Amino acid sequence: MTRVLIVDDEPQLLRALRINLVARHYEVALAGDGGSALRQAAQFRPDLIVLDLGLPDIDGVEVVCGLRGWTSVPIVVLSGRAGSQDKIDALDAGADDYVTKPFDIEELLARIRAVTRRAAPHEAQPAQIRIGERTVDLAAKTVSGDVRLTPTEWRLLELLLRNPGRLISQRQMLTEVWGAGYAKETHYLRQYMAQLRRKLEPDPARPAHLITEPGMGYRFAP
Amino acid sequence: MTRVLIVDDEPQLLRALRINLVARHYEVALAGDGGSALRQAAQFRPDLIVLDLGLPDIDGVEVVCGLRGWTSVPIVVLSGRAGSQDKIDALDAGADDYVTKPFDIEELLARIRAVTRRAAPHEAQPAQIRIGERTVDLAAKTVSGDVRLTPTEWRLLELLLRNPGRLISQRQMLTEVWGAGYAKETHYLRQYMAQLRRKLEPDPARPAHLITEPGMGYRFAP
DNA sequence: CGGCGGCGTAGGGAAAGCGTCAAGATGCAG
DNA sequence: CTGCATCTTGACGCTTTCCCTACGCCGCCG
Numbered sequence: 110m111t112r113v114l115i116v117d118d119e120p121q122l123l124r125a126l127r128i129n130l131v132a133r134h135y136e137v138a139l140a141g142d143g144g145s146a147l148r149q150a151a152q153f154r155p156d157l158i159v160l161d162l163g164l165p166d167i168d169g170v171e172v173v174c175g176l177r178g179w180t181s182v183p184i185v186v187l188s189g190r191a192g193s194q195d196k197i198d199a200l201d202a203g204a205d206d207y208v209t210k211p212f213d214i215e216e217l218l219a220r221i222r223a224v225t226r227r228a229a230p231h232e233a234q235p236a237q238i239r240i241g242e243r244t245v246d247l248a249a250k251t252v253s254g255d256v257r258l259t260p261t262e263w264r265l266l267e268l269l270l271r272n273p274g275r276l277i278s279q280r281q282m283l284t285e286v287w288g289a290g291y292a293k294e295t296h297y298l299r300q301y302m303a304q305l306r307r308k309l310e311p312d313p314a315r316p317a318h319l320i321t322e323p324g325m326g327y328r329f330a331p
Numbered sequence: 332m333t334r335v336l337i338v339d340d341e342p343q344l345l346r347a348l349r350i351n352l353v354a355r356h357y358e359v360a361l362a363g364d365g366g367s368a369l370r371q372a373a374q375f376r377p378d379l380i381v382l383d384l385g386l387p388d389i390d391g392v393e394v395v396c397g398l399r400g401w402t403s404v405p406i407v408v409l410s411g412r413a414g415s416q417d418k419i420d421a422l423d424a425g426a427d428d429y430v431t432k433p434f435d436i437e438e439l440l441a442r443i444r445a446v447t448r449r450a451a452p453h454e455a456q457p458a459q460i461r462i463g464e465r466t467v468d469l470a471a472k473t474v475s476g477d478v479r480l481t482p483t484e485w486r487l488l489e490l491l492l493r494n495p496g497r498l499i500s501q502r503q504m505l506t507e508v509w510g511a512g513y514a515k516e517t518h519y520l521r522q523y524m525a526q527l528r529r530k531l532e533p534d535p536a537r538p539a540h541l542i543t544e545p546g547m548g549y550r551f552a553p
Numbered sequence: 554c555g556g557c558g559g560c561g562t563a564g565g566g567a568a569a570g571c572g573t574c575a576a577g578a579t580g581c582a583g
Numbered sequence: 584c585t586g587c588a589t590c591t592t593g594a595c596g597c598t599t600t601c602c603c604t605a606c607g608c609c610g611c612c613g
């Protein structure tokens with residue numbers, strides 16, 4: 110869930126934005142002046158800041174500079190001033206976008222989505238899954254301990270690992286890995302499940318994680 | 332030096348933008364319609380695209396979608412239409428910013444600086460990478476030991492080195508290095524991977540760092 | 554006790570994928 | 584125009600992977 114800090118000195122604008130953002134499942138914090146904005150940014154750790162330039166205590170550009178001193182969180186500036194120089198100053202201070210009041214709320218939301226999308230890839234996390242002694246990384250397509258899997262083995266393993274604990278029917282595995290028309294070729298499954306167990310299970314003869322459900326299908330037990 | 336592709340159907344606007352950008356030490360390419368824009372994007376490899384929505388052949392939003400299919404290069408949209416829905420459509424299609432005509436050239440430049448700054452955070456990471464006996468500097472585009480790489484070789488190597496240990500699919504390599512439409516030309520990969528190994532690997536016949544994953548892609552092993 | 558269906562293992566032939574050499578385009582500087 | 588570097592394209596062995604058949608094991612049921 111994306112966390113947004115809204116900074117503005119007009120309570121009614123704060124309220125309107127909060128309602129719209131909460132309705133779209135953002136987590137929202139509010140600040141009414143530059144001082145509390147800087148404090149909130151450090152405390153609330155937002156993923157995005159919507160910042161009005163016309164604050165009672167500190168100039169908005171100063172707030173941008175203060176934030177950029179220690180964080181690269183995306184900042185969307187709001188302002189009543191439409192002059193080019195104001196925009197240039199704010200953008201060059203480190204803001205990511207500049208919207209002039211009055212603005213359409215839907216446009217602001219679209220701009221928020223745009224800058225959030227651009228900043229998002231930083232929180233990309235590796236999806237690592239443990240199978241016995243081994244660790245599988247589906248994104249990097251790696252298995253710990255110098256184990257290599259073939260393309261078909263990866264497709265099969267991925268299907269199982271993306272549904273931990275759930276039973277996958279033979280029919281589903283065959284159609285998703287080999288394609289429709291192979292729905293009856295159950296011996297492919299035995300073949301490749303055996304290979305996966307040889308490569309991944311501590312004791313391939315007694316599988317602890319790649320479980321057979323006789324007559325039904327297979328299951329990955331974490 | 333930042334490379335910018337400008338797309339607009341008005342020659343005079345193209346000229347004005349080119350002059351301003353060249354004066355600020357940008358490298359500039361021009362396109363007059365959507366078709367050549369898509370072609371130029373694949374060929375010129377810009378770091379930023381300034382895109383007019385009102386093109387004679389393809390709708391601007393379509394162009395944005397076509398680009399986003401294979402690249403995440405920043406896109407700043409220009410448009411005469413000031414309606415909110417137009418902005419929302421363009422931004423949600425993948426544009427990074429939206430500027431309505433007429434615009435102040437200085438403001439546009441500031442917005443270009445803003446999106447460029449946001450898209451280029453990887454300059455911070457150390458660009459020196461060891462491959463066997465050689466040292467590769469991605470920023471300076473140099474390899475120790477008087478080894479020279481061609482532009483295509485650099486693009487390919489950069490893609491692999493920026494994802495150490497991670498498998499890069501053939502499809503991804505082909506679309507990112509050669510552009511969409513080359514997704515099936517796996518022959519190029521073998522050709523250029525062989526050249527990279529000849530130039531970088533201690534024993535090109537037994538590659539230790541530029542690894543082949545048969546049927547899937549390639550991987551850089553640090 | 555003996556057939557039967559589902560499961561695991563082994564091995565071989567076919568096909569697809571890979572590495573390499575070599576030669577034909579293409580573009581650019583002199 | 585010529586020469587050079589680079590990018591395409593083609594052809595040929597070699598390896599990996601896939602597909603398929605065969606066989607042994609186990610629990611179930613008649």
